[in-house]
């Protein structure tokens with residue numbers, strides 16, 4: 487028997503093993519998001535956006551998909567939030583939609 491509860495930003499897993507309750511806190515707060523970004527047209531844009539995001543503390547992965555006009559980003563939302571990521575992309579000259 488197990489159940490999942492929200493605990494602040496982390497997920498707590500409650501497992502009942504032989505009558506004991508084990509509360510296991512998730513190790514990180516990793517989130518993956520896909521952003522629609524306008525203005526990325528070539529490999530330089532791809533590199534610019536990926537490098538700018540990877541330099542931010544809390545960002546673990548950043549990948550640009552030029553054809554789709556999308557950026558996939560994986561970040562620790564205890565360290566950095568989506569708003570800061572959005573601002574970083576706009577600061578280097580691209581437009582985040584939505």
Ligand SMILES: [Cu+2]
Nearest residue numbers: 527528530531
């Ligand atoms: Cu370019």
